[in-house]
Amino acid sequence: MDNQYFSKEGLEKLKNELEERLNVLRPDIARRLKEAKEEGDISENAAFDSAKEAQAVNEGRIEEIKETLENAKIFTGSTGKGMVEVGSSVTVESKNGTQHFVIVGAAESDPLKGFISNESPLGSAFLGHKKGDTVKVLTPKGTAEYKIIEVK
Numbered sequence: 001m002d003n004q005y006f007s008k009e010g011l012e013k014l015k016n017e018l019e020e021r022l023n024v025l026r027p028d029i030a031r032r033l034k035e036a037k038e039e040g041d042i043s044e045n046a047a048f049d050s051a052k053e054a055q056a057v058n059e060g061r062i063e064e065i066k067e068t069l070e071n072a073k074i075f076t077g078s079t080g081k082g083m084v085e086v087g088s089s090v091t092v093e094s095k096n097g098t099q100h101f102v103i104v105g106a107a108e109s110d111p112l113k114g115f116i117s118n119e120s121p122l123g124s125a126f127l128g129h130k131k132g133d134t135v136k137v138l139t140p141k142g143t144a145e146y147k148i149i150e151v152k
Contacts, residue, residue: 004068004071004072004073004105004106004107005072005073005074005075005086005087005104005105005106005108005118006072006073006074006075006104006105006107006108007074007075007087007104007108008074010104010105010107010108011069011072011074014065014068014069014072014107015069017061017065018062018065018066018069021058021061021062021065022062025054025058026058026059026062029051029054029055029058030055032047032050032051032054033048033051033052033055035047036048036051068107073105075087075104075105082130082131082151083128083129083130083151084103084126084127084128084129084130084148084151085103085127085128086103086104086105086118086127087102087103087104088102088103088126088151088152089101089102089150089151089152090102090103090126090148090150090151090152091148091149091150091151092126092135092146092147092148092149093146093147093149094144094145094146094147095144095145098149099114099146100114101114101115101116101122101123101126102114102115102116103116103117103118103123103126103127104116104117104118105117105118106118106119106120109123121137121138121139122137122139122146125137125146126146126148129148130148130151131148131149131150131151132147132148133147133148134146134147134148135147135148
């Protein structure tokens with residue numbers, strides 16, 4: 001798995017989810033399994049089946065988080081070189097007006113809030129550019145042009 005970039009807050013949120021899954025969900029699922037087994041025949045026991053499914057989902061997510069944490073890299077924002085990089089805040093102008101984006105790792109992207117992945121077409125196109133550069137991005141609707149107004 002490649003490195004995944006996270007803000008300090010995003011990484012903390014992921015660690016908190018892991019703790020919740022290990023220390024709250026896992027024991028709760030184990031209790032549900034035990035109670036369902038005590039009911040007798042588990043071959044047609046919906047509570048047992050539900051608990052087993054919840055266990056599989058939880059354990060899968062625990063492994064996914066552990067792997068992500070092993071490959072996580074924290075970004076602290078721009079290095080001040082004026083170049084767009086993971087962690088940069090970028091203000092751009094296009095035919096659609098002025099827009100503001102923050103370049104984040106894929107796991108934290110939320111395009112509706114302006115957090116775009118460094119792996120997305122738009123995010124990767126901005127990487128390495130600086131204030132004043134014009135960047136062309138191939139989109140499903142054709143080529144879009146963005147002028148970088150500010151990089152923080």
